[in-house]
Amino acid sequence: MLAYIIRRLASTVLVMGIVAVFVFLLLHLSPGDPAAIIAGDNATNEQIAGIRKQLGLDDALPIQFFRWVSAVLQGDLGISIFSNEPVAKLISQRIEPTLSLALTTLTVAVTLAVSFGVLAAWKVGSWIDRSLMVVSVLGFSVPVFVVGYMLIYVFSINLRWLPVQGYSPIDQGVGPWIERLILPSIALGLAYVALIARITRTSMLEVLAEDYIRTANAKGVATRSVLLKHALKNAGVPIVTVIGIGVALLIGGVVITETVFNIPGVGRLVVDAISKRDYPIIQGVILIFSGVYVLVNLLVDLSYTLLDPRIRY
């Protein structure tokens, strides 16, 4: 097991290395020049050239790449071209809102989705099953930003129950913190609920058709116990896999949700950086996102051993 974890961690480094090369080349070979954006609309070619030289963007690509990689290897993600602040500092300022949004979304989505999935499988073919599946299809089909605007319109503009936008750090009180996360979490979580609920239902239906479930029912085991103890645990592997895959979906959704609800998280940071061509920020964030994604998948793989003792690495 330990050897497996070490092997996987080593492969994480390799994956991040490949991501680093890919992201660097993608950014630097695609059109866009931060110097031209910094200089402003009224600037001349001469002024733009001066800024480009000062930023070191005139150097050959391999030189720029090795400068960046050697700094990253020393734990330095670089300095933002526009704000002149260290990228690590900018990311650390933005990590709390993103983590808060991701964790509340995951918690709410997994709780609701698994419940819905189990319920739909239990009542398969009934109006409850059909209704839950219709809702899940809708949740998966409607874009995050549409859900976001609709929620803002109803709950913030009309009913005035919740704020439109922004983020309140948890150290300024749990009340304001949760108040500003409710709508974004619902908007972001809807697609996630739909995805997990459908997989849970399918997986549960498969398990509920197994002999040992029939035996449990014949023995007179309570339905709740059959569903949650016998069936759900055995249906868990595909559900956990989808939750892991869904982290990528979540990362993409976080970017849009943070924009719609004006949450100053890492997603907003990278979107703004892309429009400005702030290379060090984009490179730093994508590197971290890729690392997180690889690690989440490692955790998912390891969790299989808890759900199914037959699985060994």
Next chain:
Amino acid sequence: MTTRRSILKGGLAAAALTSAPSVIGAKAQPSAARTVKAVMHADLRVLDPIWTTANISAYHGAMVYDTLFGLDGDFKPQPQMVTKWGLSDDKLTYTFELRDGLKFHDDAAVTAADCVASVRRWAARAAAGQSMMQRVKDTPVVDDKTFRIVLTEPYGLVIDSLSTISTSLCYMMRKKDAETDPNQQVRDTIGSGPFLYNRDETRPGNRHVYDRNPNYHPRSEPASAMAGGKVVKLDRVTFENIADEQTALSALQAGEIDFYEVPPQDLIDDLKKDKNLTVEVLNKTGHVAFMRLNSLHPPFNKPDARKAMLYLAKQDDVMRAIFGQTSKSWQACGSYFACGTPMTNDENTEWFKHGQDIAKAKELFAKAGYDGKPVVVLQATDHYLANPAGLFAAQWLRQAGINVDLAAMDWGALVTRRASKKPPAEGGWNIFSTTVTGITFADPISFTGQAANGEKAWFGWPTNELQEQLRNKWATAPTLEGRQAIAKDLQKNGWDYVPHVILGQFYRNSTWRKNITGVIGMPEVVGFWNMEKGVSG
């Protein structure tokens, strides 16, 4: 025994400990009643307003720094940091004396040496300053409060240049900051202006925080644009970066923000019906939308082809696409200097009075020897003007029988590609569209797009010797009347050699909560002095 519950408890305890120092260290915040939260037209990215020509950096500059002179509401320069100034009889020496009590935010007095260094750094970057500096022999410091600008020849635009409201504005910095290489960004944000930049509370990309400068001594005259007393009646102003227009608008309607500089312009009529909001145009000179033509490559290396574009462009179409069918927030304009400005005139505008004429354009393209090669039109799909303007330009050109390559991209890519002098087929371009504020467009010196000195000119790089002679003549004309007369010649020549084609002049409405009063209108900058926040709303 370690259980999941104990791990969870440990995690919660750790989270509580992590957040504890912030709670303990929390500082008293200015009350919401004296804080204005504003969403501006762009996110502030560069804090050095001399290094960049970006308008949002000029806004930041107006908060933090002060100017020697300021333009008033009638576009007349008025002393601001200066108390007295004079011009020698031979019109070669300007002498300036600073007001008493001027202090930087670090408590150091503002001296003449600071101002000389600031003027010199600004002049190295700004078009108006560069033109002035070509005639400056020396800038001696007389004493702590007095300095001079000594010219080699009389130059009527010295005071106008120092009070320019076109980016970059001539902001006064500390000598040690102003001595930074003009090609490098000043790191500190210590000015002597009405607001202090609160770096601790600022979160780049999210919020920029400005606190009232308690040591600022405003002039006694009433505030008027960049002139008069900049009396701060708020404790704090924050520039909130809300990238999504719909979210910003919802936040304004819900009272979460107080001021929204550029709301979606097609919704202005609806906003005017909201009893909680004031909707007003702050920049009365508006913005000019124009299509820049690349004079280096065919077909627009021929004046006839450029002139053909005058007959193709239909300003009404572009403006209606942006502002809606019923909006009165724009006008078609034929002046080379924006309409409603001191240099506006009617010379050589037959094309404008005539209106769109596809046949005439075809004839001019044929005369220019158009060879059928695709004309590359840059279209920034994320830009409110460059997107529809690109589409319309392509359509007009096709109607005139021109092959078009409509290159779709984002604005970031457009500003890079427009700097390329390569042939259009090799990554260059023929046409791009952008906007400039009316007051800048009206100034043959400050607007770099008015230069026609070939490879050194603004993108498009036109060459026209007469234009350069007239610009020089305009700059040295001693009176406004003299400059207005030369402006006619400039316009006559301009619409003959056609460096760009106007797509309309428009006036963007700003909106704010009804409890905000004392908002000062001016071109290029939004000032937060004089502004008050009432209790209701």
